[in-house]
Amino acid sequence: xxxxxxxxENYKKINQIAAxxxxxxxxxxxxxxIYTYFVTGIDHLLLVILxxxxxxxxxxxxxxxxxxxxxxxxxTKHIVVICICAVMTIMLTMFSSYLFPxxxxxxxxxxxxxxxxxxxxxxxxxxxxxxISDYLSVMYAGVFIGNPFDSYEDVFTRYxxxxxxxxxxxxxxxxxxxxxxxxxxxxxxxxxxTMQNNQKGLIYAFSEIxxxxxxxxxxxxxxxxxxxxxxGKASGFxxxxxxxxxxASMMHDIGKLMISEEILDKPEKLTDEEYQIMKNHVLYGExxxxxxxxxxxxxxxILAKEHHERWDGSGYLGMKGEEIAYIxxxxxxxxxxxxxxxxxxxxxxxxxxxTYDEIVRLSGKHFDPKVVKLFIQHFDEFKEVHNKIKDKQIx
Numbered sequence: 001x002x003x004x005x006x007x008x009e010n011y012k013k014i015n016q017i018a019a020x021x022x023x024x025x026x027x028x029x030x031x032x033x034i035y036t037y038f039v040t041g042i043d044h045l046l047l048v049i050l051x052x053x054x055x056x057x058x059x060x061x062x063x064x065x066x067x068x069x070x071x072x073x074x075x076t077k078h079i080v081v082i083c084i085c086a087v088m089t090i091m092l093t094m095f096s097s098y099l100f101p102x103x104x105x106x107x108x109x110x111x112x113x114x115x116x117x118x119x120x121x122x123x124x125x126x127x128x129x130x131x132i133s134d135y136l137s138v139m140y141a142g143v144f145i146g147n148p149f150d151s152y153e154d155v156f157t158r159y160x161x162x163x164x165x166x167x168x169x170x171x172x173x174x175x176x177x178x179x180x181x182x183x184x185x186x187x188x189x190x191x192x193x194t195m196q197n198n199q200k201g202l203i204y205a206f207s208e209i210x211x212x213x214x215x216x217x218x219x220x221x222x223x224x225x226x227x228x229x230x231x232g233k234a235s236g237f238x239x240x241x242x243x244x245x246x247x248a249s250m251m252h253d254i255g256k257l258m259i260s261e262e263i264l265d266k267p268e269k270l271t272d273e274e275y276q277i278m279k280n281h282v283l284y285g286e287x288x289x290x291x292x293x294x295x296x297x298x299x300x301x302i303l304a305k306e307h308h309e310r311w312d313g314s315g316y317l318g319m320k321g322e323e324i325a326y327i328x329x330x331x332x333x334x335x336x337x338x339x340x341x342x343x344x345x346x347x348x349x350x351x352x353x354x355t356y357d358e359i360v361r362l363s364g365k366h367f368d369p370k371v372v373k374l375f376i377q378h379f380d381e382f383k384e385v386h387n388k389i390k391d392k393q394i395x
Contacts, residue, residue, distance in 0.1 A: 008072060009240060010185070014112045015071040018080045021109060022061045025087065029054050032091075042094070050094060054087045077113050078121075081106050085125045092133035093140075096159075103130070103167055111174045114182040123171035127164045134160045203250055203300070219391045220338055221250040226385040227334035234374045235330065248300035249331060252307045255285030279316045282308055299327065307331040310366045329368040333359060333375050336366070341386055352383045 033051040036042060061080045064070040084106045091099050103126055110122035134155045228249040232242035256264060259281050263274050270278060285304030289297055306319065306328035313320030337359060343349035350358070356379055363372035375382070 011113070012071045015065050015076050015080070017112060018077070018109055019062050019065040022058050022080070022083070025084070026055055026058045029058065029087075036094075050090055054090050057083050057086050077110075077115075077118060081110055081118075081122045081125060084109060085122075085129045088126070089129040089133050092129065093136045096133075096137055100163065103163060104170060107167070107170055107174050111178050114178050114185055116175050116178050116182070119171055119174050119178055123167055126167045126171075130160050130163050130167070131156075203247055203296075219389050220342060223338050223385055223389045224252070224331075224334050225249050226389065227337060227382060228330060230378050230381045230385070231330045231334065231371065231374055232327075234378055235326070244296045244299055245327060245330075248296055249303055249334065251285070251289065251300040252303045252331060252335065253281065253285070254288055254300075254304055255281035255283065257288075258284040279308070282306070282316050303328055303331045307335055311368050312365050314366075324368075326368075329371045333367055333371050337375075337382060338386075342391060352379075352386060 029051060033047065036051075037044060037047055060083050061076070064073075064076060064079060070076050088102050088106065091102060106122050106126050107119065110119045135152065138152050138155050225246040229242055229246040232245045237245065259278060263270065263278055266274070282305050286301055289301035289304055292298075292301070302325050306317070306324055309315035309317060309319040309324045309328060309332065311321060311324070311329070315324075337355055340350045340355040340358065341352060356376075359367060359372060359375060363369045
């Protein structure tokens with residue numbers, strides 16, 4: 001995954017946290033409404049209107065992030081803090097200095113996004129909210145709860161200015177905290193990307209070794225990885241998981257490192273004993289990978305073990321149907337498609353169309369019907385990959 005992809009994924013998670021905060025705010029608003037309705041003397045109709053508006057405004061970020069999936073939009077964070085400041089303005093107008101602590105909440109939310117400019121933008125919004133609420137509290141003096149003020153000058157000198165100064169100080173503190181956190185996050189992302197790229201390089205190197213031992217070229221693992229990427233996306237997996245799936249698929253035949261070349265390269269039909277040894281490469285692959293840490297290696301271990309399993313239970317290990325991991329069912333189609341269409345020293349490659357017919361024919365027998373359906377829908381993409389990534393040499 002590229003650094004920008006890491007940052008984008010992190011940004012989505014932050015937006016999800018912001019949406020959760022908005023749900024908490026709605027809960028607090030409901031509790032506050034119930035208390036104010038029965039305990040204070042504020043006009044009930046006005047109370048219902050103001051709290052309803054506040055709840056509606058709080059629902060906007062939740063709707064955008066959780067329903068409309070705008071969690072990747074760069075404008076989402078601005079909408080979030082604008083809505084929080086709008087709610088804060090209403091609450092400050094109603095309760096005056098009693099709710100002074102809510103002034104810090106928008107700045108805390110802004111700090112999540114590790115963007116210094118955004119923190120300053122939020123502090124300006126908070127200052128504007130303070131001024132607006134103070135203006136309204138004087139204009140409608142006696143209607144809301146809070147300290148009565150004699151004039152606009154009085155409320156701005158005794159209330160607005162001190163609170164704006166406090167907001168400014170908190171914004172400066174948040175600015176430097178965010179600056180530090182941003183540097184740490186960027187460093188962590190760069191380290192993670194480097195480690196992932198190194199891991200991918202090692203996986204590709206070992207995969208090429210396993211393929212070259214059986215006199216195949218490294219293009220096979222490249223094509224299989226792209227086929228897995230196609231079916232992974234078609235299955236609805238997110239981009240990060242699809243990337244791991246494609247990378248892990250290159251290790252599916254790693255167990256062949258433990259099989260002798262005499263068996264791997266034998267041009268004649270294998271004896272029953274030799275065939276049993278050949279079948280064991282899936283168990284060797286599992287043994288090589290099962291103790292490797294990380295999700296990527298866990299996926300590779302599953303694919304190495306189960307890529308020869310069949311939907312009807314006639315595969316190497318006798319697993320059938322849903323017993324076979326879904327990703328392994330994807331792998332089976334990808335591996336067979338490339339095996340049939342690829343030319344080797346002992347056979348000619350099938351045409352894409354003949355291979356298509358064979359995979360469709362084996363739906364419900366060798367392959368999961370649901371996966372075959374995805375293969376049919378994306379067959380043109382399979383052909384494109386096959387035509388684009390050609391074998392460099394045939395032994």
